[in-house]
Amino acid sequence: MLLPTAADAPEATNTAPTLKAVLWDMDGTLVDTEPYWIAAEIDLVTAHGGHWDEEKAMAMVGNALTTTAAILQDAGVQLSVREIIDHLSHSVIAGIRKALPWRPGARELLAELHGRGVRCALVTMSERNLASEVVKALDEEYFEFLITGDEVANGKPHPEPYLKAIERLRESDPSLTAADCAALEDSIPGVASAVASGVATIAIPHAVPLPEDSRHATWPTLAGMTYDDVTAALASHAASAGAAL
Template identity: 35%
Template sequence: MSYPRAVLFDHDGTLVDTEPQWAAAKRHVAGTHQQSWDTEDDHATLGGTVQDAARLMVERGATDSVEEITRQLAEHVIGSMDHEVPFLPGIPSLLRELKEAGTPAAIVTNALGSVARTTSAGAPDVLTRIVSHDDVSRAKPDPEPYLAGARLLGVPPRDCVAMEDSEPGVESAVAAGMTVVVVPGDKPVPEGPHRVFVDAHEDVTLDFLRSLTPPA
């Protein structure tokens, strides 16, 4: 089979444009706990887990548990995706190409499984596997999430390509032994081995992915 044999997508900011929904959720939930949440807080928790944001709210005095605040955040985001999954530009056509080529794909994310499942339901024939924060003991930047994704798809990590928009995710995929396509995100990602940068999500087509080479 041609390279890549599988494609593994990060979720927020790579596959779907849910960063605004998460930002709105954090502001809403923080407000219910008589706290504020601003852009600086968004950047401080970018690339981390939902639990990181919930933990910060608890540290600031929220009386609910980290688990309960996490649930509140996820519920707010899922509610905002009720009518349509906000796939980023170029992603729907890429998913169609992968489906037609029979190339399996998965979501590998630090986000919650409940949110990722809402997204996978928008492309159920392609996004057949999910690795979320709920499924691993060590989140990105540890390689465990991407290794788990490759294992679920039955493809060696070296034969997979990952798509990411943040440094923790890129580190995770590279450490797992994958070539990573880096799409624009809120924070710049440093150059490095096995990192291929594109100017826009729309630049990532199946032909582009097939032009890449696996790590040596």
């Protein structure tokens, strides 16, 4: 499904959803950390006498870190899952402390949503120590809370990370439902997780191409996108869900 814009939004009705929250993926959506992850994986596998390349690394973009660690073990890394996760995370943290490349338009959209009173949360498969480094680099406290990979039993593509975020949002607003939320994602597992949770999902392909799917919107970039565009995507999702009933 191609990008819905504010001009394409269905005419407002009394039952139109209200954009109350936007749930952000981190790696590849908010910041371009994928090159750091890929380099760390290649270095680690090579150090253990195995072979790893960018193509293999790209196939794992968006996976839970436990999944990635298990695959690296199969590639010859003779470390525990915990040791592999720690090694990769520390390598990426070292990289972002030197340079943190934001994805085009991400900081601008985040700032506008925050200014319009839309609640924002980070939903990432990176662990809290890494995610906190990224959040600390922001000028303001845009994110109300973080849902990280070490805090869920089932990582993406399972819907648990997004369902947990919705549950947290409902603690202070019991009227909020998945229909009031939009998710921004760049990976196949991440998009699958968000779609399965029931939120309006906006896919922004980056490191890997994403297949077309009527269950989510696809934007080529966040650059130039606004609150109105996210609201339009939410309305389009609601209209599609209503038509399916």
